[in-house]
Amino acid sequence: MRHDVFIAGYGGQGVLLAGNLLSYAAIHEDKNVSFFPAYGVEKRGGSAMCTVVFSDGDTGSPVVGHPSVSIILNQLSFDKYAAKVRQGGICIVNSTLVKCDGVDLPDVNLVQVPMNQLALDLGDVRMVNMLACGAYAGKTGALALPSLEEALKKALPERNHRLIPANIAAIRAGAAAVQG
Amino acid sequence: MSEKLFVKGNEAVAMAAIEAGCRYYFGYPITPQSDIPEYLSRELPRLGGEFIQAESEIASINMLLGASATGVRCMTSSSGPGISLKQEGISYMAGSELPGVIVDIMRQGPGLGGIDASQADYFQATRGGGHGGYRIIVLAPNSVQEMYDLTMLAFDLSDIYRIPAMVLADSVIGQMKESITANPRPAVVVPEKTWAVRGRAEEAPQNVVKSLKLGDGEMEAFHWALHARYQELGEKESRWEEYLTDDAELIVTAFGSTSRIARTSVEAARNAGFKVGLLRPITLFPFPKQAYAALSRKCKRFLVMELSTGQMVDDVHLSVARDVEVGFYGRPPGAGSLPTPEELFEQIEKAYNN
Amino acid sequence: MKQVFSRPQSLKDVQTHFCPGCNHGTVHRLVAEAMDEFGIRGETIGVASVGCSVFLYSYFDVDVIEAPHGRAPAVATGAKRARPDRIVFTYQGDGDLAAIGTSEIIHAANRGEAITVIFVNNTTYGMTGGQMAPTTMVGQKTSTSPYGRDQHKDGYPIRMAELLAQLEGVGFSARVAVNSPKNVLQAKKMIKTAFRYQVEHKGFSFIEALSACPTNWGMNPLAANERVGSEMIPYFPLGVYRNTANM
Structure with missing residues (x-):
């Protein structure tokens, strides 16, 4: 099974860290x-x-024209990339910052998660990217939550390992937000 | 099996250089390859090696020349504008039969161009690049694992054949991260460098590393000897990968990053019922002519894909049987011009149904 | 009978291609004598440049790397870093070092590379037939300055020994001449000091040797030697410009 996921946001939202985390989790799953x-x-x-x-x-191709899953963290990226999600795909959006009302994405499962709001509820707005990863794992089942949690050790620099519990909480909150 | 590492293509090059026994690096910063000098500036001093950030690309290639002349494994890296400056030194190294590894993480040109992925330096790399009529070994990795493995191979081939070797990739392969296995250095026997200048011990013959050849017939003989070595390279060291080519009517062919995109498109084409395969040259010099010749006797047409207006396509034309069709699809480099698998699939579909 | 004059061991027993009255032979000899005196012939790597000095390997009985035009200091840097226990010297002319290779010499010197540079300044491109060099005197006629070097268009002759002496990485910088027995003796001493810097790990050393080129100057050897004294030395004063180890 081949999975592809596209993540976009603005600088500072931790897009690359999210990508790294998902990568390490996948490596953890061999x-x-x-x-x-x-x-x-x-x-x-x-x-x-x-x-x-x-x-x-x-x-295969590291370049994906029409991702099966997109994680969109800000409005600009949504406007530019949401329409590229392939038919039958999933678009997970940070609905705190993205207004999707009236946007027609035919045959795409639009999953709205108020990531900034949830992050603030957890006490740290920097956790948006972790919520996004949790939502991805929860929604797609492509990666197991424990793999993500394990991957934090590798994706985060040593000096930030003290933040791992907070990150785990955010990953779990993200996953919970897309259940049912 | 070793642990899986998750590293950038550029970092894999630097790691492989160290594993290959390279302890000397000379370079100059340029995007998108600066991860290589950054990594080596950190690691080489710890290993008793030397890292020099030279005053120019010209100086760095000449430092490579000087270090290589003493018999050590050494490397430099750059991108288009810097590789152009290095051509003087590469020509002298070719003329002096010096090994040495040059990494080119291609960016756009001509001129300053831009930093997006490009394959438009294919001609520069595979035709020698500098003056005088020579070739260098050119290896084209298409994954981070190959960035690692082919960098080690570049050192071995360069030492064995006494020809400078280039690892030719682009910013897609250089900047992307993949899970790799850091394979140990292969057990390749390379000839002793009896030609190296080391300071003569008493009674040892004088060693001179030079490209000036003024003797009557000396230069002509040298050129024919190099030519013979290039032929030998072609016979012994041509490397390529075939994917689903057995019954293929259309052979898609691409190198480096484009071959990665094309592979997914070929898969999609197979799923759509097209008999399509992929031929990927791993060595660009020597160009694996034999693979093209063999497949061209079985398939109906080739479709060459490059991030340029067409360079490797010339080599494909020169390698295939005369009556086979060769089509081309290119995206010259630039921001937003990286093709998607979906885009290449359309081209395959068009060529297949043509 | 006591032998008072013989060929230095570091030089081969061959005839050179240098023109009559050319000072390269003298400078070669002084460099070879310095090598002999330190007993370093067997551990020395020479770096030849492009120009009349390219045949270094034909005359010096040491291992030699031939560098591209102007790049000898970069080539020497690579060799010395790879073989720090070896003595590495470059031998370069003025077109090579002070024009096309200005960047390489300045940065090798500034890094304080532990090499010795022998720079032969004869105010012209000798090998290519007497074109204007960066060291060509104002008013000097050459094949590419047929009306004489015009400082308003061509700039001024460049003083490398002084220029390099400004760099913190340089241990020793001196200018010598070989136009008279007295100057030859002084040059010998200076060249030996330059090698002593490397042998004793005291850093980058530089010798600028003023040299006659009778052929391209269109003079006989005697007149050429006189010109070194009368025209060159006043503009390119002899002396030590930097000597950090007080040798």
């Missing part, structure tokens, strides 16, 4: 992983994005 940070002119405009592909076999 998958092959490709993590492709898109950069270039947009980087200067303050947006950040990356693609993660993981698979039991060959990961």
Whole structure:
């Protein structure tokens, strides 16, 4: 099984860390992983994005035109990339910052999670990316939550390991937010 | 089995260089390859090696020349604009039969261009790049694992054949992170560097590393000897990968990052019922002509895909049987011009139904 | 009978290609004598440049790397870093070192590379036939300054020994001449000091040797030697410009 996920937001939302976390979680599950940070002119405009592909076999193209899952953390990225999600795919949006009302994404499962709000409830707005990862795992089942939690040790620099419990709480909150 | 690591393509190059026994690096900063000097500036001093950030690309390639002449494994890396500056030194190294590894993480050009992925330096790399009529070994990894493995191979081939070797990738392969196994250095026997300048011990013959050849017939003989070595490289060291080519009517062919995108498109084409395969050259010099020739006797057409207006396509034309069709699809490098698998699938579909 | 004059061991017993009256031979000899005196022939790597000095390997009985034009200090840097226990010297002319290789010499010196640089300044490109060099005197006619070097268009002759002496990485910088027995003796001493810097790990050392090029100057050897004294030395004063170890 080959999974691809596209993550976009603005610089500072932890998009690349989220991509790294999902990658390490996939490695923990013995998958092959490709993590492709898109950069270039947009980087200067303050947006950040990356693609993660993981698979039991060959990961194939690190470039994905129509992702099966997109995680969108801000309005600008939503306007630009939401329509690219493939038919039958999932678009997980940070509904605190993204207004999806009236947007028609035919045959795409639009999952709204108020990530900034949930992060503030947890006491740290920087946890948006962890909530997003938890929501991804909870919604798709492509990665197990314990793998994500294990992956924190590798994705976070040593000096931030004291924050692992808070990150785990955020991952779990993200997963819980997309249940039922 | 070793533990899986999750590293950038550029970092894999630096790690592999160390594993290959390279302790000397000379370079100059340029995007998108600066992870390589950054990594080595941290690690080489700990290993008793030397890292020099030179005053220019010209100086760094000449430091490589000087270090290589003493017999050590050494490396430099850069991207297009810097590789252009290095051509003087690469030509001298070729003329002096010096090994050495040059990593080119391609960016756009001509000129300053931009930092997005490009394959438009194919000609520069595979045709030698500098003056005088020579070739260098060119390896084209398409994954972070291959960035690791082929960098080690580059050191071995360069030492064995006494030809500079280039690892040619682009910012997609250089910047992406993948899970890799840090394989140990292969047990390859490389000839002793009896030609190296080391300071003559008493009674040892004088060693001179030079490219000036003024003797009557000396230079001509040198060129023919190099030519023979290039032929030998082609026979012994051509490397390629075939994917679903057995019954393929259409062969898609691409190298490096494009081959990764194309592989997913080929898979999709197979799922759509098209008999399509992928041929990926791993060595760009020597170009694996034999693989193209063999497949061209079985398939109906080739479709070459590159991040340029077409360079490798020339080598494909030169390698295939005369009556086979060769099509081309290119996206010249630039922001927003990286093709998607869906886009390449459309091209495959078009070529297949043509 | 006591032998008072013989060929230095570090030089080969061959005839050079240098023109009559050329000072390269003298400078070669002084460098070889310094090597002999330190007993370093067997551990020395020479770096040849492009120009009349390219045939270094034909005359010096040491291992040699031939560098691209101007790049000898970068090549020497690579060699010395890879083999820090070896003595590495470059031998470069003025077109090589002070024009196309300005960047390489300044940065090798500034890094304080533990190498010795022998720089032969004869105010012209010798090998290519007497074109204007960065050291060509104001008013000097050459094949590319047929009306004489015009400082308003061509700039001024560059003083490398003084220029490099400004750099913190440099241990020793001196200018010598070989146009008279007295100057030859002084040059010998200075070249030996330059090698002593490397042998004793005291850092980068630089010798600028003023040299005659009778062929390209269109003079006989005697007149050429006189010109060194009358025209060059006043503009390129002899002396030690930096000597951090007080040798």
